[in-house]
Amino acid sequence: MPTTQRIAGSFPLTLGGSLPEVEVAWEEWGDSSLPGERTVVVMPALSASCHAASTTDDPTPGWWEGMIGPGRGIDTDHWRVVCASILGSPFGSTSPLSIDPRSSHPQKRYGPRFPQITPADQARGHALLLDALGLNKVHAIVGSSLGGMQVLEFAAQFPNRLSRWISIVSTGRTTPGTVALRRVGRAAILLDPDFLGGEYELDKGPARGLRVTRELGTITYRSRDEFNQRFRWEPEPPFTPSAASFEVEQYLAAQGQRFVQRFDANCYLLLSKCMDLMNLGYGQKNYAEGVLRITAPGYVIGVDRDMLIPPTEQQHLAHLLESHGRPVKFEILSSIYGHDAYLKEYDWFGPRIAAFLAGA
Amino acid sequence: MPTTQRIAGSFPLTLGGSLPEVEVAWEEWGDSSLPGERTVVVMPALSASCHAASTTDDPTPGWWEGMIGPGRGIDTDHWRVVCASILGSPFGSTSPLSIDPRSSHPQKRYGPRFPQITPADQARGHALLLDALGLNKVHAIVGSSLGGMQVLEFAAQFPNRLSRWISIVSTGRTTPGTVALRRVGRAAILLDPDFLGGEYELDKGPARGLRVTRELGTITYRSRDEFNQRFRWEPEPPFTPSAASFEVEQYLAAQGQRFVQRFDANCYLLLSKCMDLMNLGYGQKNYAEGVLRITAPGYVIGVDRDMLIPPTEQQHLAHLLESHGRPVKFEILSSIYGHDAYLKEYDWFGPRIAAFLAGA
Numbered sequence: 001m002p003t004t005q006r007i008a009g010s011f012p013l014t015l016g017g018s019l020p021e022v023e024v025a026w027e028e029w030g031d032s033s034l035p036g037e038r039t040v041v042v043m044p045a046l047s048a049s050c051h052a053a054s055t056t057d058d059p060t061p062g063w064w065e066g067m068i069g070p071g072r073g074i075d076t077d078h079w080r081v082v083c084a085s086i087l088g089s090p091f092g093s094t095s096p097l098s099i100d101p102r103s104s105h106p107q108k109r110y111g112p113r114f115p116q117i118t119p120a121d122q123a124r125g126h127a128l129l130l131d132a133l134g135l136n137k138v139h140a141i142v143g144s145s146l147g148g149m150q151v152l153e154f155a156a157q158f159p160n161r162l163s164r165w166i167s168i169v170s171t172g173r174t175t176p177g178t179v180a181l182r183r184v185g186r187a188a189i190l191l192d193p194d195f196l197g198g199e200y201e202l203d204k205g206p207a208r209g210l211r212v213t214r215e216l217g218t219i220t221y222r223s224r225d226e227f228n229q230r231f232r233w234e235p236e237p238p239f240t241p242s243a244a245s246f247e248v249e250q251y252l253a254a255q256g257q258r259f260v261q262r263f264d265a266n267c268y269l270l271l272s273k274c275m276d277l278m279n280l281g282y283g284q285k286n287y288a289e290g291v292l293r294i295t296a297p298g299y300v301i302g303v304d305r306d307m308l309i310p311p312t313e314q315q316h317l318a319h320l321l322e323s324h325g326r327p328v329k330f331e332i333l334s335s336i337y338g339h340d341a342y343l344k345e346y347d348w349f350g351p352r353i354a355a356f357l358a359g360a
Numbered sequence: 361m362p363t364t365q366r367i368a369g370s371f372p373l374t375l376g377g378s379l380p381e382v383e384v385a386w387e388e389w390g391d392s393s394l395p396g397e398r399t400v401v402v403m404p405a406l407s408a409s410c411h412a413a414s415t416t417d418d419p420t421p422g423w424w425e426g427m428i429g430p431g432r433g434i435d436t437d438h439w440r441v442v443c444a445s446i447l448g449s450p451f452g453s454t455s456p457l458s459i460d461p462r463s464s465h466p467q468k469r470y471g472p473r474f475p476q477i478t479p480a481d482q483a484r485g486h487a488l489l490l491d492a493l494g495l496n497k498v499h500a501i502v503g504s505s506l507g508g509m510q511v512l513e514f515a516a517q518f519p520n521r522l523s524r525w526i527s528i529v530s531t532g533r534t535t536p537g538t539v540a541l542r543r544v545g546r547a548a549i550l551l552d553p554d555f556l557g558g559e560y561e562l563d564k565g566p567a568r569g570l571r572v573t574r575e576l577g578t579i580t581y582r583s584r585d586e587f588n589q590r591f592r593w594e595p596e597p598p599f600t601p602s603a604a605s606f607e608v609e610q611y612l613a614a615q616g617q618r619f620v621q622r623f624d625a626n627c628y629l630l631l632s633k634c635m636d637l638m639n640l641g642y643g644q645k646n647y648a649e650g651v652l653r654i655t656a657p658g659y660v661i662g663v664d665r666d667m668l669i670p671p672t673e674q675q676h677l678a679h680l681l682e683s684h685g686r687p688v689k690f691e692i693l694s695s696i697y698g699h700d701a702y703l704k705e706y707d708w709f710g711p712r713i714a715a716f717l718a719g720a
Contacts, residue, residue, distance in 0.1 A: 173593065175587075175593060176587040176591040176606055176607070177588050178584075183575070183604075183609050184576045184612075190602055191548060191568055191572060193553040212551060215547065216544045219541060224537030227535075227537045231536040233533065233536060235637065241629035244543075245636070246539045247536070248539055252543060252544075270601060272601065273600070
């Protein structure tokens with residue numbers, strides 16, 4: 001089970017307002033007595049918890065089980081690995097599911113009143129945990145998708161608190177092409193009559209809307225090529241508009257069903273918008289100035305078939321850093337798994353991440 | 361205003377069952393005394409009516425105004441042009457909006473009880489109109505997207521009734537990668553509490569769900585590159601999950617709103633599933649046998665950024681035809697307009713279609 005770190009005191013937010021207190025749920029792997037220079041911090045994506053890998057306490061496989069462990073890409077025989085659930089997610093850190101300490105008695109959950117956060121806020125959440133752990137500086141921070149956004153924000157806001165960073169299928173600034181896809185995902189939740197403006201009871205939430213959102217998400221996380229080689233092309237009756245006549249439809253329905261059992265609609269809306277608002281240039285003179293706060297050596301990875309955050313976005317980021325003399329390595333993986341390749345292609349990612357962490 | 365042709369007698373359907381009668385709404389341009397060998401038939405896509413271009417009766421621009429007219433790609437100074445609204449669409453031909461003649465008194469619209477049709481049925485709808493017009497054989501049939509599917513089905517079912525065909529951003533068989541996207545569009549309609557299992561009153565239909573469906577459709581009809589070069593990258597407050605903070609969101613919302621004013625949810629569901637069920641191999645020994653019923657010279661066009669029916673699908677079709685000695689020309693257009701390029705890139709399409717119609 002994760003440890004929960006409560007951090008008292010007001011937590012100011014990028015877009016204004018504040019949280020009166022913050023809790024951070026986290027787990028760790030490897031030798032916990034290792035110092036910061038032997039510590040790697042993993043930052044989760046939208047749908048991931050701090051349970052990145054199995055532990056003695058919780059032997060269920062984590063979401064990056066193939067990457068974190070003895071002899072793996074992030075080798076727990078060598079590194080202390082720390083992972084915290086992100087602010088706004090339903091996995092133990094402060095989120096719409098938390099009780100709002102400012103609410104009148106009987107106290108209520110934040111629900112739809114949770115203030116809009118950005119990846120910049122989530123990066124400061126990770127920094128607070130490192131403070132509490134006495135880790136002024138760590139060896140590396142690693143993340144994919146929304147996790148990779150937190151990595152970039154952490155590296156920009158705290159350039160002296162890390163030696164290296166790895167940002168996978170992420171972006172320094174969200175583009176309209178991605179916003180369009182996320183907007184439709186949010187719209188499906190808002191359509192569900194059980195959403196009730198976000199004031200639903202937790203066991204009566206907008207499950208149907210959240211399922212549709214996840215179905216669309218799954219499409220954007222994978223690729224047409226994967227679907228076309230994986231699923232049967234012939235439909236089966238019934239051939240009505242509401243029937244899942246094709247195997248790919250049954251797959252999507254199952255993915256949606258699994259998701260509603262572990263996620264919360266208000267958290268989803270918050271984090272979806274949070275990703276839209278990713279912008280290293282926010283509050284800076286311009287985007288480049290925001291990016292160039294990053295000084296540590298970095299590794300930027302994209303995937304050719306990424307439909308959500310395509311490799312042009314990582315390429316622009318790497319090019320901007322490289323143009324200004326910042327040390328950065330950039331690679332594109334070719335994979336039918338698209339945006340999700342970091343959860344599948346361990347033979348490709350593992351050795352590369354291991355080598356970069358080792359100082360290659 | 362379109363002319364409506366009523367065709368009495370049972371109309372059997374590909375998947376079983378029948379319609380007791382069929383009405384076909386259609387318009388025409390050019391010299392109506394021209395014979396079949398000087399006639400070009402245009403077949404509409406999902407959201408298009410028979411009003412493909414302006415007429416004296418109805419001077420409002422049609423959906424292919426830039427293609428059909430004097431001196432245009434389909435030159436009405438040379439060709440008689442005929443276009444019929446497709447079966448299942450809300451534009452005058454038999455559809456879920458039609459009164460079911462088999463229903464008991466007081467008679468009701470088909471609504472959600474309209475039998476599932478396929479592009480093969482729609483192609484036979486076009487053939488019935490040609491019968492009624494006394495056109496045994498026409499010079500060419502042309503269509504894009506679902507219209508291009510009807511073209512392929514017509515050419516396969518009635519190889520002696522055409523001299524040439526043009527199929528744009530279409531496919532001979534729908535693949536799982538496309539089904540996935542359409543499924544989510546249908547799910548948004550089904551989510552809307554006003555859908556009522558399809559039994560809504562026409563002025564109280566599932567407008568919110570249909571809007572979301574069209575927003576997703578619009579994304580798949582265009583391209584990320586277009587959105588990223590066309591719309592502002594900076595969001596404007598409010599930054600709530602339900603707000604259209606980005607310009608691209610306001611654009612999508614406007615597209616959705618326009619669509620609900622002219623479309624019907626039951627028709628949409630029917631036509632969306634109809635496209636999923638496109639398969640020239642249906643009822644044949646195999647797919648190739650179905651395709652090879654096509655004998656007339658054809659022109660297959662794809663667009664590189666087509667997210668819905670990408671050019672690999674047109675390439676496979678053209679390759680299969682060419683491999684068996686069928687005369688076929690294949691081209692890929694590079695366009696930021698993706699699937700919708702046929703509605704935008706008239707400078708590219710116009711001369712090519714004109715030349716192919718002229719026998720090039």
